[in-house]
Amino acid sequence: MKLALIGFGTVGQGLATILRDRGETLRGDYGFDGQIVAVSTARRGSLYDPNGLDIVALLENAQDFSGYPESEGLQRGWSTEQIIREGNADAVVEVTPTDITSGQPAIWHIQTALESGKHAISANKGPAALAFRDLNTLAKANGVEFYNEATVIGGTPAIRLGEELLAGSGITEMRGILNGTTNYMLTRMEGGATYMEALTEAQRLGYAETDPTADVEGHDAAAKVMILANVLMGGDLKNADVPRQGISALSLEEVQDALKNGEHYKLIGKVWREGGQTKASVELMRLPGSDPLAGVAGADMAITYSTDLMRHATISGAGAGAIPTGFALLSDLLAIHRKSHHA
Amino acid sequence: MKLALIGFGTVGQGLATILRDRGETLRGDYGFDGQIVAVSTARRGSLYDPNGLDIVALLENAQDFSGYPESEGLQRGWSTEQIIREGNADAVVEVTPTDITSGQPAIWHIQTALESGKHAISANKGPAALAFRDLNTLAKANGVEFYNEATVIGGTPAIRLGEELLAGSGITEMRGILNGTTNYMLTRMEGGATYMEALTEAQRLGYAETDPTADVEGHDAAAKVMILANVLMGGDLKNADVPRQGISALSLEEVQDALKNGEHYKLIGKVWREGGQTKASVELMRLPGSDPLAGVAGADMAITYSTDLMRHATISGAGAGAIPTGFALLSDLLAIHRKSHHA
Numbered sequence: 001m002k003l004a005l006i007g008f009g010t011v012g013q014g015l016a017t018i019l020r021d022r023g024e025t026l027r028g029d030y031g032f033d034g035q036i037v038a039v040s041t042a043r044r045g046s047l048y049d050p051n052g053l054d055i056v057a058l059l060e061n062a063q064d065f066s067g068y069p070e071s072e073g074l075q076r077g078w079s080t081e082q083i084i085r086e087g088n089a090d091a092v093v094e095v096t097p098t099d100i101t102s103g104q105p106a107i108w109h110i111q112t113a114l115e116s117g118k119h120a121i122s123a124n125k126g127p128a129a130l131a132f133r134d135l136n137t138l139a140k141a142n143g144v145e146f147y148n149e150a151t152v153i154g155g156t157p158a159i160r161l162g163e164e165l166l167a168g169s170g171i172t173e174m175r176g177i178l179n180g181t182t183n184y185m186l187t188r189m190e191g192g193a194t195y196m197e198a199l200t201e202a203q204r205l206g207y208a209e210t211d212p213t214a215d216v217e218g219h220d221a222a223a224k225v226m227i228l229a230n231v232l233m234g235g236d237l238k239n240a241d242v243p244r245q246g247i248s249a250l251s252l253e254e255v256q257d258a259l260k261n262g263e264h265y266k267l268i269g270k271v272w273r274e275g276g277q278t279k280a281s282v283e284l285m286r287l288p289g290s291d292p293l294a295g296v297a298g299a300d301m302a303i304t305y306s307t308d309l310m311r312h313a314t315i316s317g318a319g320a321g322a323i324p325t326g327f328a329l330l331s332d333l334l335a336i337h338r339k340s341h342h343a
Numbered sequence: 344m345k346l347a348l349i350g351f352g353t354v355g356q357g358l359a360t361i362l363r364d365r366g367e368t369l370r371g372d373y374g375f376d377g378q379i380v381a382v383s384t385a386r387r388g389s390l391y392d393p394n395g396l397d398i399v400a401l402l403e404n405a406q407d408f409s410g411y412p413e414s415e416g417l418q419r420g421w422s423t424e425q426i427i428r429e430g431n432a433d434a435v436v437e438v439t440p441t442d443i444t445s446g447q448p449a450i451w452h453i454q455t456a457l458e459s460g461k462h463a464i465s466a467n468k469g470p471a472a473l474a475f476r477d478l479n480t481l482a483k484a485n486g487v488e489f490y491n492e493a494t495v496i497g498g499t500p501a502i503r504l505g506e507e508l509l510a511g512s513g514i515t516e517m518r519g520i521l522n523g524t525t526n527y528m529l530t531r532m533e534g535g536a537t538y539m540e541a542l543t544e545a546q547r548l549g550y551a552e553t554d555p556t557a558d559v560e561g562h563d564a565a566a567k568v569m570i571l572a573n574v575l576m577g578g579d580l581k582n583a584d585v586p587r588q589g590i591s592a593l594s595l596e597e598v599q600d601a602l603k604n605g606e607h608y609k610l611i612g613k614v615w616r617e618g619g620q621t622k623a624s625v626e627l628m629r630l631p632g633s634d635p636l637a638g639v640a641g642a643d644m645a646i647t648y649s650t651d652l653m654r655h656a657t658i659s660g661a662g663a664g665a666i667p668t669g670f671a672l673l674s675d676l677l678a679i680h681r682k683s684h685h686a
Contacts, residue, residue: 026511155653157504161508164507165674167677168372168375170365170368289638289640292659296638297633309498309669309670310499310660311667313661314660315656316658318653327512331508331512338507
């Protein structure tokens with residue numbers, strides 16, 4: 001499978017690292033041969049070789065493509081559009097940074113890929129949160145796939161669990177801890193840290209950005225809840241459809257008071273059906289200790305699926321990190337590979 | 344897909360109920376048409392109709408087949424062997440009670456099905472725990488599937504999570520709460536009940552048998568740990584290979600002392616690789632509150648997968664019940680359906 005990576009930051013490099021280190025296993029155990037033919041970035045330019053780029057050299061020169069060795073088929077300076085439309089990739093991997101207001105240019109990248117008959121997989125939350133229905137329709141019309149496993153709980157296969165493994169069980173509701181940064185902060189506040197101490201610590205560890213708004217005000221959780229609603233429960237939600245709450249108004253006293261009663265404050269994204277419509281919200285909730293989400297601690301995330309046939313199932317795992325997220329991208333590629341190679 | 348059910352107790356009836364109530368959805372959403380052509384039981388005899396049994400009438404007469412209405416193709420009194428070998432089922436569903444010492448007659452049923460070119464799926468723990476490697480080899484040789492999702496955590500798709508969704512991530516270890524009865528008892532002891540009180544309550548609720556040995560001495564957990572080792576980590580373990588511990592020696596004082604320190608006693612099944620071999624054990628452990636398994640309460644069960652590429656992922660859910668287990672069987676059937684109908 002020939003791959004074009006649009007964006008080549010930590011997540012894209014995570015995928016490349018996995019393909020470099022586990023290529024042998026993937027070929028032997030799963031008959032999957034992933035070959036990067038192009039990388040395109042906003043600031044470092046692009047590399048395209050229809051015969052495949054050398055992954056070792058690509059990772060060594062990830063910060064400055066000028067050091068990547070010349071070869072016969074190599075093209076430098078193709079535009080992203082040219083790579084997507086005219087390149088020979090089977091699948092386009094969208095790993096540019098998320099812009100959750102417009103979803104661009106990621107939506108355009110994916111639209112172009114699907115129109116060109118190429119599979120599209122994305123670690124970028126914009127496309128699946130803001131334009132899933134249109135893009136998925138476009139994918140089906142072109143006989144290709146549009147997958148987004150990397151957008152929710154990183155390497156933990158939460159979307160495919162709902163889509164494939166719970167198929168037929170009738171998902172009626174999803175409730176999740178969808179933002180690792182705020183969950184880490186809430187856990188630290190249970191340990192006695194004030195909100196500001198917890199935030200500073202999260203920033204020092206790289207969990208929170210210098211401007212932490214997207215995390216602490218619930219925007220990131222809202223994007224993920226929209227993805228779950230759209231991909232797993234047929235929703236077509238806009239930002240304005242999702243009531244949203246953050247954790248910034250929560251005091252240490254409230255957290256400690258809950259804890260004394262065996263309860264835990266958690267930022268909960270929720271998706272449910274109501275009056276024939278798919279609804280979603282992000283809400284700061286005080287959960288009883290018996291809730292499957294109450295014990296999910298630190299930067300871990302989790303989703304509880306309620307279904308007609310089996311009450312509830314919860315999946316939890318570590319979200320962040322280049323390699324876990326790279327694995328989520330790989331799992332999308334393997335799913336495409338399985339689909340095209342079954343008897 | 345034509346189905347022969349070997350055994351027709353609560354689990355078999357659970358599957359039949361799902362096919363009756365959700366047949367429309369399964370046909371519409373997944374193109375899956377599951378038709379029961381035969382049921383065979385040890386005490387109630389058998390029914391076989393190559394054109395399909397009437398599920399409504401079958402469930403109404405589940406306790407006494409003599410009330411099932413006559414029809415042209417109907418055969419009464421075919422033997423289990425005849426149904427498996429000569430019947431027209433595409434898949435044999437093994438739902439007889441587990442005998443974890445010999446695995447029989449379930450192993451023989453499944454072997455016969457696979458030899459006859461029929462898929463075999465099982466809610467019975469014997470075959471996958473005691474004879475997985477042989478049966479799986481036989482399935483491959485005959486171009487059919489042998490699936491066991493219903494054997495571990497009922498309706499929660501724990502096996503397929505490890506087998507399909509974590510494919511390529513390199514599972515290095517599994518640790519799980521694999522027995523709901525003992526987990527319920529441990530949770531009650533944390534609530535202040537003595538071991539005997541907790542056991543009596545579990546028996547009253549139908550979680551524990553009159554003879555609770557299989558649960559409280561860890562035999563049931565050991566069977567499940569063998570299934571995980573065999574199916575997901577290439578093991579070929581025998582009963583004697585699995586060191587086993589139960590919960591019957593645990594006192595209320597020990598449970599309460601752990602709780603005071605934020606710790607939880609849990610009966611943990613573990614599978615890992617060591618010196619090129621797959622090892623497994625069942626052990627009563629005192630877990631720190633931060634362990635993803637520490638918060639799994641009541642009759643819920645859970646498995647934590649550690650992998651090369653994504654640290655850990657944990658799935659938890661309710662295990663027991665006819666409908667959840669019936670759903671697990673359905674999920675195996677849907678997986679076979681997907682495999683045979685992908686482009």
